Amino acid sequence: MNLRRQGRNAATVHDVAREAGVSPMTVSRVVNNAPGVASVTRALVKQVIERLGFVPNRAARSLRARRSLWIALAFQRSLDETRDDPAYVTELQEGVIGRCLENGYHAAVEVLSADQGEAAIQLRELAQQLAPDGVLLAPPLSAAGPLLAQLEELRVPFVRISPASEDGPGPCVVIDDLPAAQQMTEYLLSMGHRRIACVQGHPAHAASAPRLQGYLAALTGWGIASTPSLIVPGDFSFDGGKRAAAHLLSLGADAPTAIFACNDESAAGCLAEAHARRIQVPTELSIAGFDDTYVATMLYPPLTTIRQPIREMGQAATSQLLALIEGLQPPQSIRMPYRLVERQSAAPATGQGRHAS
Amino acid sequence: MNLRRQGRNAATVHDVAREAGVSPMTVSRVVNNAPGVASVTRALVKQVIERLGFVPNRAARSLRARRSLWIALAFQRSLDETRDDPAYVTELQEGVIGRCLENGYHAAVEVLSADQGEAAIQLRELAQQLAPDGVLLAPPLSAAGPLLAQLEELRVPFVRISPASEDGPGPCVVIDDLPAAQQMTEYLLSMGHRRIACVQGHPAHAASAPRLQGYLAALTGWGIASTPSLIVPGDFSFDGGKRAAAHLLSLGADAPTAIFACNDESAAGCLAEAHARRIQVPTELSIAGFDDTYVATMLYPPLTTIRQPIREMGQAATSQLLALIEGLQPPQSIRMPYRLVERQSAAPATGQGRHAS
DNA sequence: TTGAAAGCGCTAACAC
DNA sequence: GTGTTAGCGCTTTCAA
Numbered sequence: 001m002n003l004r005r006q007g008r009n010a011a012t013v014h015d016v017a018r019e020a021g022v023s024p025m026t027v028s029r030v031v032n033n034a035p036g037v038a039s040v041t042r043a044l045v046k047q048v049i050e051r052l053g054f055v056p057n058r059a060a061r062s063l064r065a066r067r068s069l070w071i072a073l074a075f076q077r078s079l080d081e082t083r084d085d086p087a088y089v090t091e092l093q094e095g096v097i098g099r100c101l102e103n104g105y106h107a108a109v110e111v112l113s114a115d116q117g118e119a120a121i122q123l124r125e126l127a128q129q130l131a132p133d134g135v136l137l138a139p140p141l142s143a144a145g146p147l148l149a150q151l152e153e154l155r156v157p158f159v160r161i162s163p164a165s166e167d168g169p170g171p172c173v174v175i176d177d178l179p180a181a182q183q184m185t186e187y188l189l190s191m192g193h194r195r196i197a198c199v200q201g202h203p204a205h206a207a208s209a210p211r212l213q214g215y216l217a218a219l220t221g222w223g224i225a226s227t228p229s230l231i232v233p234g235d236f237s238f239d240g241g242k243r244a245a246a247h248l249l250s251l252g253a254d255a256p257t258a259i260f261a262c263n264d265e266s267a268a269g270c271l272a273e274a275h276a277r278r279i280q281v282p283t284e285l286s287i288a289g290f291d292d293t294y295v296a297t298m299l300y301p302p303l304t305t306i307r308q309p310i311r312e313m314g315q316a317a318t319s320q321l322l323a324l325i326e327g328l329q330p331p332q333s334i335r336m337p338y339r340l341v342e343r344q345s346a347a348p349a350t351g352q353g354r355h356a357s
Numbered sequence: 358m359n360l361r362r363q364g365r366n367a368a369t370v371h372d373v374a375r376e377a378g379v380s381p382m383t384v385s386r387v388v389n390n391a392p393g394v395a396s397v398t399r400a401l402v403k404q405v406i407e408r409l410g411f412v413p414n415r416a417a418r419s420l421r422a423r424r425s426l427w428i429a430l431a432f433q434r435s436l437d438e439t440r441d442d443p444a445y446v447t448e449l450q451e452g453v454i455g456r457c458l459e460n461g462y463h464a465a466v467e468v469l470s471a472d473q474g475e476a477a478i479q480l481r482e483l484a485q486q487l488a489p490d491g492v493l494l495a496p497p498l499s500a501a502g503p504l505l506a507q508l509e510e511l512r513v514p515f516v517r518i519s520p521a522s523e524d525g526p527g528p529c530v531v532i533d534d535l536p537a538a539q540q541m542t543e544y545l546l547s548m549g550h551r552r553i554a555c556v557q558g559h560p561a562h563a564a565s566a567p568r569l570q571g572y573l574a575a576l577t578g579w580g581i582a583s584t585p586s587l588i589v590p591g592d593f594s595f596d597g598g599k600r601a602a603a604h605l606l607s608l609g610a611d612a613p614t615a616i617f618a619c620n621d622e623s624a625a626g627c628l629a630e631a632h633a634r635r636i637q638v639p640t641e642l643s644i645a646g647f648d649d650t651y652v653a654t655m656l657y658p659p660l661t662t663i664r665q666p667i668r669e670m671g672q673a674a675t676s677q678l679l680a681l682i683e684g685l686q687p688p689q690s691i692r693m694p695y696r697l698v699e700r701q702s703a704a705p706a707t708g709q710g711r712h713a714s
Numbered sequence: 715t716t717g718a719a720a721g722c723g724c725t726a727a728c729a730c
Numbered sequence: 731g732t733g734t735t736a737g738c739g740c741t742t743t744c745a746a
Contacts, residue, residue, distance in 0.1 A: 010485075012722095012723055012724085013723070013724065013725090014723080022732080022733085023732065023733045023734080024723090024724080024725090024733090025725075025732070025733060025734080026731085026732060026733080028724065028725055029725095029731095029732090031724095032725085036731055036732080037731070037732080038731060038732090041731080041732085053485075055485040055486055056723085056724075057420070057488075057722085057723050057724070058416075058419075058425075058486065058487065058488065059415075059416050059417075059419035059420035059425065059488075059722085059723080059724090060416075060420050060722070060723035060724040060725090060738090061723080061724055061725080062415075062416035062724090062738095063414070063416035063417050063420050063722090063723080063724075063725095063738050063739065063740085064723075064724045064725045064726080064737080064738050065724075065725060065726085065738090066738075068415070068416065086443035086444040086446065086447040086448075086651055087443040089443065089447050090443040090446050090447060091443075093466060094468060097466065097467070097468060098468075106465055106487060107465075107466075108463055108464075108465060109450060109454065109464075109466050110454070111451060111454065128367075128410075128412040129412055129415065130415070130463060131414075131415065131416075238654065238655050265655065268655040269655075271657065272655075272656075272657040275632075275657040275658075276657070294443055294651075294652070295651075295652050295655055297595065298595050298622065298625040298626075298629070298652055298656070299629075299655070299656070300628065300629040300632040300633065300657075301629075301632075369738095369739055369740085370739070370740065370741095371739080379716080379717085380716065380717045380718080381717090381739090381740080381741090382716075382717060382718085382741075382742095383715090383716065383717080385740070385741060386716090386741095388740095389741085393715060393716080394715070394716085395715060395716090398715080398716085413739085413740075414738085414739050414740070416738085416739080416740090417722090417738070417739035417740040417741090418739080418740055418741080419740090420722050420723065420724085420738090420739080420740075420741095421721080421722050421739075421740045421741045421742075422722090422740075422741060422742085423722080
């Protein structure tokens with residue numbers, strides 16, 4: 001068993017070369033899977049590497065090859081000084097970190113300021129100090145124009161995760177927000193709901209617009225006119241959802257029988273407001289969310305929502321970035337599948353909703 | 358404005374040395390705040406560094422100085438293939454990452470297998486490949502004996518975050534679980550509750566035992582005998598909490614008027630079970646949690662719980678680790694303060710609880 | 715207080 | 731297919 005660490009008395013390419021009776025260069029080629037080594041030699045060297053427990057020194061490799069073997073995963077601190085949805089963050093991280101490890105890279109998590117100007121400065125310092133080989137931008141950074149421009153200027157490869165638009169610089173990974181929202185709305189329609197409200201997302205967030213559009217498209221598809229009073233502003237927050245529901249549920253006979261909230265957090269707010277008003281969910285009111293985040297199963301009743309393959313998006317984005325770093329030309333945009341998760345917060349409409357009982 | 362990145366045509370110590378009319382060595386000393394440089398020289402060099410936008414090359418520094426300037430923050434993947442409480446994870450990360458940056462370090466987030474043997478292997482590979490200057494162990498890794506032993510063997514400095522016991526190898530950062538749980542139980546007692554149940558934590562988790570002990574201590578302090586049937590097993594999960602509450606609430610006249618759940622997630626489960634049984638919280642039943650995690654405010658009613666200064670614990674642990682790396686002798690254990698957060702899930706007892714109405 | 719020399723471990727560029 | 735040479739940018743060591 002080899003417990004020798006890097007830097008102490010660890011084996012080097014020279015040690016391996018000597019043992020294998022080849023030159024250090026050949027060892028290097030084997031380690032990097034570079035062409036130009038006879039398969040016999042390659043096998044021999046690999047065996048010696050195994051035996052000596054040789055692990056290449058990252059610092060040396062990085063210094064000579066001018067690659068840091070690091071990528072940065074950049075999040076934005078949200079305005080209230082906490083990051084948004086921690087479950088989204090950790091799941092994305094797992095996808096990214098895992099895929100990095102598979103490829104000899106490491107991921108550095110960075111949290112940039114909510115202030116765009118400050119974030120740009122932080123990103124530059126990051127590029128200088130850490131010198132990542134590439135950057136992954138989580139939303140809403142993925143839609144921050146000036147930052148993208150700066151990365152282009154610095155010639156740092158980057159991939160955008162769930163940006164506002166698939167156009168723009170750099171490849172991206174997206175999910176089909178619009179059809180997903182449409183499917184959810186159609187699901188509510190198919191259960192007999194006709195007065196369906198929509199609690200919108202944060203105006204600055206990329207996902208907000210397509211989710212509203214999907215909602216509208218579903219109504220149009222079913223030949224139902226949209227009701228302006230049922231489309232209320234929101235900001236992806238619990239409090240925003242609670243306020244929106246308070247408004248909607250005080251509409252009396254015009255109140256909705258179902259609410260489509262554009263994310264789980266605001267759906268949780270709607271749920272809390274319904275509880276506070278002693279309105280039974282889902283018998284009197286159906287509520288649907290979007291994201292299938294951590295909290296969805298911890299609410300009462302558990303939330304019917306749309307599941308995004310967040311971890312898989314992280315993996316896909318990382319693969320795209322590594323391809324970019326290798327000088328390849330990855331697809332401009334990768335679309336990931338979504339799935340409607342039926343739980344207990346939505347049920348068939350019962351006549352006039354809460355006014356039926 | 359300097360946009361030159363590392364590795365491209367960035368300024369080096371030689372450039373700075375030439376401009377300043379000194380040797381590269383002097384520049385190095387200034388950069389590292391090493392002694393033995395006249396203050397005039399130091400000022401001059403600093404000025405040139407500023408002017409050229411010089412940023413030391415991490416790889417070169419790391420190669421020569423045999424320090425990677427990285428620390429690893431290790432989490433354990435929980436058994437159900439997701440990490441526990443994402444909010445805890447992200448908050449701890451922010452504390453650690455922030456403090457690292459302040460000190461010229463970077464933090465690498467690592468997620469180890471739930472299987473201890475596999476985790477040990479991953480940790481060794483990590484130590485070899487990344488060669489972090491130190492490791493921070495999040496719970497429950499901080500209580501994993503074999504891993505700690507391995508780190509000692511590898512001579513990698515480490516700090517334990519919320520370990521089972523303050524004894525054992527390496528410094529640690531802890532909160533006073535016992536008095537915190539005691540205070541919460543006393544809070545319930547002071548509101549007139551006498552039949553208070555305790556939903557225990559995961560047996561393998563360090564925090565479980567002291568929290569139970571705190572609960573018991575409070576009862577003892579008030580001269581109340583503990584009731585075995587009111588102390589139910591749990592595992593820090595939503596489902597575990599729900600099962601525990603189902604048991605407790607089917608006890609008829611012996612059912613508790615208040616439940617102290619050993620974390621927020623199981624408290625959420627208790628809340629869901631109460632909702633499902635149409636038991637009003639807090640009027641018929643009080644529920645208290647522990648951790649003040651992300652979900653606490655998204656439940657209905659919002660959870661009365663104990664707040665841990667998680668971010669600050671991350672910062673403190675990082676400072677301890679950096680001290681250890683510098684060869685200093687940090688305190689063996691740092692205790693962080695906690696705080697009872699009153700929200701709406703607990704209220705004064707009303708006669709016989711749910712049987713009063 | 716400062717500097718010169720050497721080399722950390724690896725790989726680009728080129729020669730054979 | 732393989733080896734030689736040189737040097738990435740920094741800091742350790744030692745000398746002045």
